[in-house]
Amino acid sequence: MHLLAPTTLSIAPAELPGRVRARFAAELRRAGSFAQLGMLGAESCLDAAGGEGDLGAVWSSPLGALRAIRAALDDDLRHDAPVMPFTFIAMQPHLAAALLAQRYPVSRSAHLHLAADAWPWLLRVAQGWLATCDRVLVGCVEESGDDAIAHRSDWCLVQNAAAAGSVRLEPARDASAASSATTADWIGRIRDWRADVRAPLELAGGGEAWRFSAPA
Amino acid sequence: MNPVFVRAAALASALGPDLAAAVQRVSGTPATPARVPAAGASWPYFSIPVAADGWMQRAETIARAVGDDLRSRAALSFRDWAALPCIVGSSSHSVGAWDGGDLEALPLPLDFSRSLAAWFGARGPVMVVNTACTSGLSALDIAADLVAAGAFGDVLVLGAEFANRVTLAGFAGLELLSRTAARPCDRDRDGLVLGEALGAVLVSAAPGPWRVAALASEIDAASVTGPPPGGEAAEATMRGAMGIAGWRGDAVDLVKLQAGGGPMADLAEARALRRVFTAAPQVVSLKGAIGHTLGASGPAELALLLGCLSRGRVPGTWGFETPDEEIGIAPAGGDAREVRRVLFNLSGFGGNVMSLALERTG
Numbered sequence: 001m002h003l004l005a006p007t008t009l010s011i012a013p014a015e016l017p018g019r020v021r022a023r024f025a026a027e028l029r030r031a032g033s034f035a036q037l038g039m040l041g042a043e044s045c046l047d048a049a050g051g052e053g054d055l056g057a058v059w060s061s062p063l064g065a066l067r068a069i070r071a072a073l074d075d076d077l078r079h080d081a082p083v084m085p086f087t088f089i090a091m092q093p094h095l096a097a098a099l100l101a102q103r104y105p106v107s108r109s110a111h112l113h114l115a116a117d118a119w120p121w122l123l124r125v126a127q128g129w130l131a132t133c134d135r136v137l138v139g140c141v142e143e144s145g146d147d148a149i150a151h152r153s154d155w156c157l158v159q160n161a162a163a164a165g166s167v168r169l170e171p172a173r174d175a176s177a178a179s180s181a182t183t184a185d186w187i188g189r190i191r192d193w194r195a196d197v198r199a200p201l202e203l204a205g206g207g208e209a210w211r212f213s214a215p216a
Numbered sequence: 217m218n219p220v221f222v223r224a225a226a227l228a229s230a231l232g233p234d235l236a237a238a239v240q241r242v243s244g245t246p247a248t249p250a251r252v253p254a255a256g257a258s259w260p261y262f263s264i265p266v267a268a269d270g271w272m273q274r275a276e277t278i279a280r281a282v283g284d285d286l287r288s289r290a291a292l293s294f295r296d297w298a299a300l301p302c303i304v305g306s307s308s309h310s311v312g313a314w315d316g317g318d319l320e321a322l323p324l325p326l327d328f329s330r331s332l333a334a335w336f337g338a339r340g341p342v343m344v345v346n347t348a349c350t351s352g353l354s355a356l357d358i359a360a361d362l363v364a365a366g367a368f369g370d371v372l373v374l375g376a377e378f379a380n381r382v383t384l385a386g387f388a389g390l391e392l393l394s395r396t397a398a399r400p401c402d403r404d405r406d407g408l409v410l411g412e413a414l415g416a417v418l419v420s421a422a423p424g425p426w427r428v429a430a431l432a433s434e435i436d437a438a439s440v441t442g443p444p445p446g447g448e449a450a451e452a453t454m455r456g457a458m459g460i461a462g463w464r465g466d467a468v469d470l471v472k473l474q475a476g477g478g479p480m481a482d483l484a485e486a487r488a489l490r491r492v493f494t495a496a497p498q499v500v501s502l503k504g505a506i507g508h509t510l511g512a513s514g515p516a517e518l519a520l521l522l523g524c525l526s527r528g529r530v531p532g533t534w535g536f537e538t539p540d541e542e543i544g545i546a547p548a549g550g551d552a553r554e555v556r557r558v559l560f561n562l563s564g565f566g567g568n569v570m571s572l573a574l575e576r577t578g
Contacts (some may be wrong), residue, residue, distance in 0.1 A: 094566020
């Protein structure tokens with residue numbers, strides 16, 4: 001597999017509506033902040049990666065659509081009112097996938113909740129999907145529940161073929177020699193390493209390790 | 217790539233707390249679901265007939281029973297069972313446990329799924345998949361990929377959806393619910409009836425009674441809440457699954473429909489079916505018997521269907537009475553001894569559409 005365009009976004013909650021308007025005009029006005037965050041990060045990654053082909057999108061988050069869940073609970077359980085479609089608990093990740101599919105040829109998408117160090121599952125899933133998709137977007141999104149803490153939306157793109165600027169990735173033989181990474185930081189660490197490649201990068205998590213190296 | 221099999225399956229649903237009870241019950245007289253309040257009205261709802269003190273205790277009681285049932289069917293060693301990785305598909309997770317207090321006290325999706333896995337006795341890694349109504353089948357899809365790639369020999373797949381008012385209120389808000397009954401493919405269908413279920417499937421590299429021949433998926437982005445009337449995505453997934461499996465149209469013996477009684481969704485699937493097959497195969501819907509169990513519906517309906525087929529019967533479609541000329545297909549039960557190839561359709565919010573191809577091995 002080859003990895004392209006490791007992209008990290010850090011967005012203050014107060015700045016999110018403006019960033020969404022700037023990028024999507026009114027298109028995502030009714031989408032919740034979790035879907036908006038996912039879309040902003042995924043599109044930034046696709047912009048950086050270029051290329052074309054069928055897409056899969058697999059992304060994880062520790063909490064999911066936190067604000068939408070709060071709104072849904074508040075609407076329903078406190079007030080016994082119908083939950084609004086765009087705060088409905090199950091809607092946000094799928095809304096993002098559908099919105100992405102309206103703009104790109106996305107044929108499969110899944111939102112995962114993983115252990116804090118289990119990011120290699122994302123690559124395992126992507127590896128399986130590359131049997132039917134040309135490219136798979138892999139994301140880690142964290143919606144902040146605190147206005148003082150930035151939202152995060154980190155994405156990269158994996159595919160079977162090497163491309164300009166791509167990084168080769170494969171399971172590492174020895175997990176003990178790799179440095180530990182988390183679901184929240186592994187994409188950022190690849191981005192930083194890629195800016196100054198001197199030796200292959202080995203990252204471990206969830207009991208396995210992956211090796212990242214610049215293509216020959 | 218390794219071949220992938222369904223080694224065993226188990227289920228708690230409105231038909232009973234275990235699979236044997238459900239298989240027996242579904243061959244009997246259709247039952248009317250109880251009504252529950254939400255969003256200022258009352259709605260029919262298919263509840264699992266298990267009582268306990270508190271939401272979490274009830275979930276544990278249900279899970280432990282399904283776990284024991286699956287374990288007895290799987291015939292894995294204690295050691296292999298304890299090491300099982302678990303992939304949980306759900307759309308609502310533990311939100312029904314919220315009692316109006318602090319949201320921080322509500323278990324996170326991963327923590328609740330870890331509890332589910334522990335109640336099953338599975339101590340391997342846990343992952344949660346949320347693709348709305350297709351969550352459980354997406355979990356099975358990922359499990360099948362992992363088994364095919366040799367990452368694991370067996371993977372426990374759970375589809376879990378337990379009663380909660382938020383989901384019911386959400387569907388009410390979207391005006392997708394029937395106020396009376398689920399009538400899949402029926403002329404008088406007027407919406408979905410929701411239900412709760414815990415479906416469990418053991419996906420394995422070791423030979424089992426059914427082989428996973430293919431799984432195809434599409435995202436239909438036309439609408440996030442329902443398919444366009446043409447059913448193009450359902451057609452593409454059925455054709456995709458059959459193509460991967462290497463099946464011709466006349467090789468399919470049975471199609472398990474997504475159909476749950478939604479006026480447009482059932483029609484779209486029927487139109488897709490009529491384009492894929494020159495002569496429609498036997499079709500069945502299970503949502504009239506257990507409701508639309510959302511994220512659980514993949515493993516839950518799969519467990520129920522395979523349980524019935526192993527007993528030699530295609531179950532009848534509860535709620536289907538009057539054929540609809542526009543739909544043009546009529547679900548029917550019957551003898552299953554000749555059923556060897558099954559297409560299993562599922563779709564949901566976000567435009568996720570999936571079709572699983574299963575082939576009997578014995």
